[in-house]
Amino acid sequence: MRVAVIGTGYVGLVSGACLAELGHRVTCVDVDAGKIERLKGGEIPIFEPGLEELVRRNVENGRLTFTTSFAEAIPDAEAISIAVGTPSAADGSADMRYVDAASEEIGRHLSGYAVIATKSTVPVGTSERVTSLVAGQTSHPFDVVSNPETLREGRAVYDFLHPSRIIIGVSSERAADVMTHLFAYLDCPKVVTDPRSAELTKYAANAFLATKISFINEMSHLCEDVGADVEAVAKGMGLDPRIGKDFLRAGLGWGGSCFPKDVRALSKLGESVSHPLPVVNAAIATNRMTRTRVVDRLEKALGGFEGKTVAVLGRAFKDNTDDTRESAAVDIVKELARRGATVRADDPVARVPSEQAGFDLVHAADPYEAAQGAHAAVLATEWEEFRTLDLARLKSVMAGDVLMDGRNLLKPDEARAQGFRYLRVGKRIV
Numbered sequence: 001m002r003v004a005v006i007g008t009g010y011v012g013l014v015s016g017a018c019l020a021e022l023g024h025r026v027t028c029v030d031v032d033a034g035k036i037e038r039l040k041g042g043e044i045p046i047f048e049p050g051l052e053e054l055v056r057r058n059v060e061n062g063r064l065t066f067t068t069s070f071a072e073a074i075p076d077a078e079a080i081s082i083a084v085g086t087p088s089a090a091d092g093s094a095d096m097r098y099v100d101a102a103s104e105e106i107g108r109h110l111s112g113y114a115v116i117a118t119k120s121t122v123p124v125g126t127s128e129r130v131t132s133l134v135a136g137q138t139s140h141p142f143d144v145v146s147n148p149e150t151l152r153e154g155r156a157v158y159d160f161l162h163p164s165r166i167i168i169g170v171s172s173e174r175a176a177d178v179m180t181h182l183f184a185y186l187d188c189p190k191v192v193t194d195p196r197s198a199e200l201t202k203y204a205a206n207a208f209l210a211t212k213i214s215f216i217n218e219m220s221h222l223c224e225d226v227g228a229d230v231e232a233v234a235k236g237m238g239l240d241p242r243i244g245k246d247f248l249r250a251g252l253g254w255g256g257s258c259f260p261k262d263v264r265a266l267s268k269l270g271e272s273v274s275h276p277l278p279v280v281n282a283a284i285a286t287n288r289m290t291r292t293r294v295v296d297r298l299e300k301a302l303g304g305f306e307g308k309t310v311a312v313l314g315r316a317f318k319d320n321t322d323d324t325r326e327s328a329a330v331d332i333v334k335e336l337a338r339r340g341a342t343v344r345a346d347d348p349v350a351r352v353p354s355e356q357a358g359f360d361l362v363h364a365a366d367p368y369e370a371a372q373g374a375h376a377a378v379l380a381t382e383w384e385e386f387r388t389l390d391l392a393r394l395k396s397v398m399a400g401d402v403l404m405d406g407r408n409l410l411k412p413d414e415a416r417a418q419g420f421r422y423l424r425v426g427k428r429i430v
């Protein structure tokens with residue numbers, strides 16, 4: 001099939017490359033001319049394991065091309081995927097300006113029947129909104145489908161090619177056929193439903209996962225106060241197949257480019273129809289508290305932050321990505337700085353722009369450089385590299401002895417054997 005993908009971010013670029021890998025002829029469009037130039041030159045603008053090889057192979061075999069021109073991509077396309085950003089607007093609702101602009105551009109360049117599928121995460125009612133924006137620009141027939149994406153960053157290529165399910169919200173059989181053909185080679189349940197239900201499924205899934213993490217973090221805080229061990233609790237709970245073991249890792253709370261904005265947008269959606277969502281709002285509140293609690297514990301351990309340096313190991317919102325959007329590590333950096341600490345940070349791949357940190361964050365070359373002269377170190381991102389830190393070397397360069405393991409990655413005996421005052425999440429506070 002001939003496919004156009006609008007937006008070449010984490011979702012668009014991965015979708016485009018994977019659809020080409022499945023045998024379709026894909027044109028990826030982006031308004032960011034610099035990004036398209038880099039892609040044309042063989043450079044991948046994001047860190048995503050396996051993506052570079054996949055893009056290279058499909059560009060070479062002629063199935064994947066990049067352009068800034070809708071006029072080049074749209075007229076021939078049988079299926080068009082919208083994969084542009086839907087960040088939070090100032091009030092927490094989804095900012096629809098990129099989806100709106102993409103819809104109008106698509107409408108202007110349609111030359112015959114096409115299916116327009118919204119892959120971006122969007123509020124209920126967006127299919128109707130896109131339909132009306134496209135119809136305002138064209139007299140050609142088209143259908144709009146909700147096709148929310150469920151991939152995770154850091155595992156995006158694998159997730160796209162091995163999805164747990166594909167959600168297709170349609171109101172016409174013709175469009176359902178096109179979508180079934182598009183994903184014919186992906187062997188997984190296809191949930192075909194109406195557009196509104198598909199749109200809500202995406203928000204509900206993300207909010208449920210975020211709530212599960214907030215729940216275990218709440219138990220983790222309780223464990224610290226009553227002398228229980230959150231890892232044992234999570235294991236005991238997770239073995240019940242009705243609960244499941246995934247997303248029960250206590251830590252610093254959820255972050256990233258999706259959970260925070262999507263949970264906020266769902267909360268706003270509830271408000272907009274006078275239907276507040278107390279469970280969803282509680283998940284947000286617990287997430288906020290989870291960040292603060294770790295900084296409180298550090299402040300207590302150090303006897304205040306005045307004149308103290310803290311090394312934050314990790315900047316990305318999780319391992320295997322360079323994405324720092326709403327990262328717990330960055331929130332902790334900001335809170336430490338706000339309370340008067342000097343902060344130095346390190347991450348295997350991610351960098352934090354100074355406008356995000358709010359100050360010029362010292363970016364160290366490695367964890368040992370970050371820890372140089374530090375009174376405390378916080379392990380903030382669950383990178384595999386941090387699991388195998390040389391703790392003797394880390395301790396030898398530090399001025400103090402506090403090691404806060406925000407992701408419970410290290411072995412307590414080993415950390416204590418090096419002379420660290422080793423603090424973890426969800427274990428008795430001594």
Ligand code: NAD
Pocket residue numbers: 006007008009010011012029030031032035083084085086098099101102119120121122149150151152153257258
């Ligand atoms: P992103 O910010 O990485 O990329 C968005 C891209 O769209 C950018 O390159 C931008 O230049 C481009 N763009 C903006 N307006 C455009 C327009 N009018 N025409 C063409 N291109 C345009 O975003 P992302 O992380 O890929 O997320 C995209 C959407 O997918 C969001 O709604 C997000 O919630 C959803 N989603 C993301 C993930 C994820 O893991 N990142 C997973 C599932 C769903």
Ligand code: UGA
Pocket residue numbers: 121149150151152153154206209213246247248249250251252253254255256257258259317318328
């Ligand atoms: C998440 C969902 O997992 C995807 O299915 C969805 O498509 C995507 O959002 C989206 O809509 O964009 P992602 O944000 O890439 O994917 O990352 P996750 O692996 O889900 O992690 C999210 C956050 O939760 C991270 O900050 C991570 O550190 C945290 N987390 C995750 C925990 O604190 N504990 C856990 O047990 C799991």
